[in-house]
Amino acid sequence: MNEIGIGGFGKVYRAKWKKSPKYFALKSLLNIDEDAIKELVNEIELQREVIFHDNIINFYGITISDQENQSNDIKKYLLVMEYADGGSLSHYLKENFKNLTWKDKFNLANQLASAVSCLHDEDIIHRDLHSNNVLISKNIIKLADFGLSKRIEETTQKKKDIFGVLLWEISSGEPPFYVEGESYDGSLAIQIIQGLRETAVPDTPVEYVKLYTECWNDNPDNRPSTHDVVERLNFIINQKQDENLDEKLGEITNQTENKDTILNSNNFEVSSHGELSKMIQDFDKMDVNQILNENITLNNVEESSRGELSRIVQDFDKMDTKEIMESMTSTSEEIINNKNISSENDLIIKVNKITEFIFEVLNKRNSSNLKQKILDYINNQKMNSKEICNWLCDNQNYNSNSIFLFGFWNYVS
Numbered sequence: 528m529n530e531i532g533i534g535g536f537g538k539v540y541r542a543k544w545k546k547s548p549k550y551f552a553l554k555s556l557l558n559i560d561e562d563a564i565k566e567l568v569n570e571i572e573l574q575r576e577v578i579f580h581d582n583i584i585n586f587y588g589i590t591i592s593d594q595e596n597q598s599n600d601i602k603k604y605l606l607v608m609e610y611a612d613g614g615s616l617s618h619y620l621k622e623n624f625k626n627l628t629w630k631d632k633f634n635l636a637n638q639l640a641s642a643v644s645c646l647h648d649e650d651i652i653h654r655d656l657h658s659n660n661v662l663i664s665k666n667i668i669k670l671a672d673f674g675l676s677k678r679i680e681e682t683t684q685k686k687k688d689i690f691g692v693l694l695w696e697i698s699s700g701e702p703p704f705y706v707e708g709e710s711y712d713g714s715l716a717i718q719i720i721q722g723l724r725e726t727a728v729p730d731t732p733v734e735y736v737k738l739y740t741e742c743w744n745d746n747p748d749n750r751p752s753t754h755d756v757v758e759r760l761n762f763i764i765n766q767k768q769d770e771n772l773d774e775k776l777g778e779i780t781n782q783t784e785n786k787d788t789i790l791n792s793n794n795f796e797v798s799s800h801g802e803l804s805k806m807i808q809d810f811d812k813m814d815v816n817q818i819l820n821e822n823i824t825l826n827n828v829e830e831s832s833r834g835e836l837s838r839i840v841q842d843f844d845k846m847d848t849k850e851i852m853e854s855m856t857s858t859s860e861e862i863i864n865n866k867n868i869s870s871e872n873d874l875i876i877k878v879n880k881i882t883e884f885i886f887e888v889l890n891k892r893n894s895s896n897l898k899q900k901i902l903d904y905i906n907n908q909k910m911n912s913k914e915i916c917n918w919l920c921d922n923q924n925y926n927s928n929s930i931f932l933f934g935f936w937n938y939v940s
């Protein structure tokens with residue numbers, strides 16, 4: 528049994544259940560008089576009504592301590608409660624703030640609002656909300672300390688359970704107006720009464736600033752209800768998720784744009800196979816039309832040919848390009864009639880035509896003996912395959928068709 532804290536009633540201990548790995552918190556009752564007993568009974572009664580909520584600390588009962596094995600300062604009775612391994616919210620923020628994302632912070636805020644909302648639904652007001660009365664167990668909020676709690680139906684009284692400051696504290700990691708080594712003084716309290724409020728932490732989403740500002744409005748009637756707060760926090764969390772999704776989509780778009788840049792760059796080196804291969808392996812995540820957007824209009828490209836295309840390009844870097852290109856060139860040389868040297872533009876047109884032809888064949892799902900079909904096409908069109916191969920070796924990055932054709936020839940060879 529270890530001492531973990533000290534409070535108004537006495538010390539708080541962490542204790543392990545004999546034959547289980549589970550820990551419990553034991554609250555000793557030291558400075559207890561008649562008023563304290565009333566307060567305690569009130570606390571237990573109210574807390575027991577809301578322990579079903581995940582963000583409210585569980586109360587298990589009362590135990591009698593084994594005096595022989597305990598130090599003298601532990602009196603006979605101990606309250607047995609759920610143990611919160613993260614300690615108080617203020618301690619948790621101090622230790623973990625650096626690692627918390629906005630999503631984590633909004634989740635903490637939401638759990639807190641949800642716990643207070645549950646109290647209000649049961650017509651209970653907490654009346655002592657601060658970061659030492661909010662505990663953390665396994666990174667989850669556990670509202671505690673109902674010593675000052677009261678049963679009340681009135682809405683305005685419920686709105687006096689101010690947690691705007693706690694929402695701000697979650698966004699900043701520190702208590703309001705905290706200056707290291709300095710304690711709060713009376714003048715600060717007066718300034719707060721006169722309307723002094725903390726300023727927003729840089730980068731806090733505006734909706735969140737708006738929310739906690741409304742929560743600490745001078746007039747309780749102008750504060751949102753806890754239900755509203757929960758709803759708005761849920762909205763912020765969902766919006767954040769959408770933004771993350773947008774960011775991810777943005778990253779994918781950027782990567783795609785980068786690919787286009789690589790495709791269109793004349794400085795692409797044949798030797799950078801790893802990069803090319805990675806880029807090409809992502810092709811099947813894109814639309815084939817997008818790949819072929821520059822010079823070829825493709826209609827009705829079907830899933831099967833996309834799959835085939837993807838397989839083709841994925842195998843791209845497993846082959847020795849030069850060797851295959853050379854062997855293909857020598858084979859086609861025998862059937863080449865037209866020995867005229869083509870201009871650069873002619874070659875680009877030829878590459879586009881051959882690519883278009885390949886897609887026509889693939890679209891007809893007629894890919895058997897594809898290599899021969901391509902060679903026949905080249906032959907019939909009176910193209911010089913060696914010239915095309917050489918140009919492709921030197922200009923494979925010229926456009927998406929040249930990249931495709933270069934890889935495709937490797938595949939069919």
Ligand SMILES: Nc1ncnc2c1ncn2[C@@H]1O[C@H](COP(=O)(O)OP(=O)(O)OP(=O)(O)O)[C@@H](O)[C@H]1O
Nearest residue numbers: 531532533534535536539552608609610611615672
């Ligand atoms: N269930 C618990 N699990 C883990 N730590 C706890 C638990 N309950 C209390 N503590 C720790 O013990 C400290 C004292 O808690 P306690 O509730 O007795 O006093 P307090 O809230 O600080 O004061 P008061 O009772 O006067 O409001 C807390 O700040 C917290 O760090």
